[in-house]
Amino acid sequence: MLMHAPAPGPPSADKRWRIVEAAMRRNGNAGHALIETLHSVQQSFGYIDDDAMRYVAASLRLPLSKVYGVATFYHFFTLKPAGKHTCVVCMGTACYIKGAPQLLDEIRGKYAIKPGQTTEDGQLSVLQARCLGACGLAPAVVFDGQVAGRVNQEQMKTRLTELLSPKAAKA
């Protein structure tokens, strides 16, 4: 059995690291808890940066290459911070044939961003989902975590304007 140096502490004093530590401890700091751990990083910080990956690798005693490999393999994980507001457009089959591509066009036309991108001012990120499981409400869009069904281009425009208006931002 190899002797290991004690695991390093978290990258910063940020309290959110405690949640990540707890997730690792719950799984006995075992390597197979890698995905669970990355979920807790993303949930706490919104994304997974290099420091986080180094810390997780050292704590679970895994090569950094493996952590990076797993973090980039799964679509759910993101290595970049998202914008202040997010808009997830479902591009599952039901939504696709009911006009989801036109909704993305609408966003591209107005904000000049494609799925996976964030506006320059960091206010809005647009993402696409595979299927939200709300196919009965196609096309479905998630505005800041709130699912909206049967969204048309007009509604898309108003919802986004509301989302980005200073009043909505304050609330």
Place this chain on the structure above:
Amino acid sequence: MTPEELGKLAAKEQKARSACKHRVNVCCAAGCASMNSDKIKDDLQSAIKEKGIADQVQVRSVGCMGLCAAGPLVSIESEGKSVMYKGVTDGDVSEVVESLEGKPIERLNLPTDMPFFARQEKIVLENCGVIDPERIEDYIAVGGYAALIKALTEMTPAGVVGEITRSGLRGRGGAGYPTGLKWGTVAKSPAREGRKYIVCNADEGDPGAFMDRSVLESDPHRVLEGMAIAAYAVGATHGFLYVRAEYPLAIKRLKRAISQAQKIGVLGANILSTTFSFNLEIRLGAGAFVCGEETALIASIEGNRGQPRPRPPYPAEFGLWGCPTLINNVETFANIAPIVDRGFRWFASIGTDKSKGTKVFALAGKIENTGLVEVPMGIKLRDIIEDIGGGIPDGGKFKAVQTGGPSGGCIPKQYMDMPIDYESVKEAGSIMGSGGMIVMDESSSMVDVAKYFMEFCKSESCGKCVPCRVGTAQMYDLLEKIHKGEGASDDLAMLESLCELVSQTSLCGLGQTAPNPVLSTLRYFRHEYLELLRDGQKELAAAGADKGKDGAV
């Protein structure tokens, strides 16, 4: 808890129920919840309190009632009578409360004898929309965990496997492998270091499919009970539920259900005071379609990239950490308790010769009644689309229905009278799949649909084997070229030969089935490809001659 105590709990719950004069159920599953049904439930509750009839009326949030298109849905049971209301808004709350003692509200009434409800046959979904998924007592009151008691106290493990085998149940995750046969293999495989595992595949990756989600959100205990019975039957003590991270509500309800089940002792050590123990953990997916494939799913639970490996050895013999592992789909597990409870003969009497029981379908796309339906195997496609589904909206005409997601195909209208079972759907060039049915009308371009699925497979390919990684990218490029009107007949020929190559040489099911959407649209809608080719006129003219023959449009 002992079986007797569980029985007492059920009796107590039932008594409390019948003491209420009216029971108001508000659908709080994903579809209706996105139309603020939670708030409607709260409003109803306060209005009832205000009226001072809170002791006679029980208001509960329940799971999916099926007809998501007409949400938010509210159902009311009063002394044997029941009404259902559709599209209930904040403004309707006081009227609904008034109507409890009076006449039903005509304007909101959703007739429960309409074909959408009347033609369904519910086994898997029987508790969905009826019980509160966040209360184990509700599940117990409708007979929940009785099958587990029966298995543990009256049946041997081999007896349970035999029961499932004779019921004729086949896997609902797509391929339709006989469930009893799989259980038998795991039961016979020697445990490794004392370990065998049960895994529930709740990755539900097919876009356009939301059956598993609804079951997990509306009746989570049903799945847990099925898994516990499976564990007893095959000799496992530990299980995992692999749920996609995109389903936060399902995850929340499952977590709650597991802790409730542990608390009353139907999960954990010495279940129901017997020697049988079974522990269950949740593992989250992370947005990779390929992780629905069983060997990739195992890799993912072990904390690795979700890359499949060649089979055999099958997970039944060599699965999680090398131990024998039983992997079944959510809907498969949801069928187990009723079979054990009511016996294999009952189950085998439903459906067709080779496909027993029912199947849950998610109806979506260009169809009037989008939502979730459960129908007996062998029902005609026409009955699902026209009768239950209510046909195509906006005066559109049916063109095809897509089943099986990216591994399936499009079934055109000449198969409307085909019975829906594993074999017939396969013959028509698609697969039963997990149950997504996406209806397309004349406005959908089939080349576009094929391109859509190829884009999906291309970006979901795990990259491990070359035919799938490179082949799907090449096929996508060809489809895009054709779709743009820049293709020629040799591009189409190349596409067809790639279809064959990729399906024959890929490592796992993803690559092997990726060409299916192309093959099936080529089979029935070849003329749509030809029309887009720069030099397709000649073949088109030739094809035009036998157009009438196979009924192609």
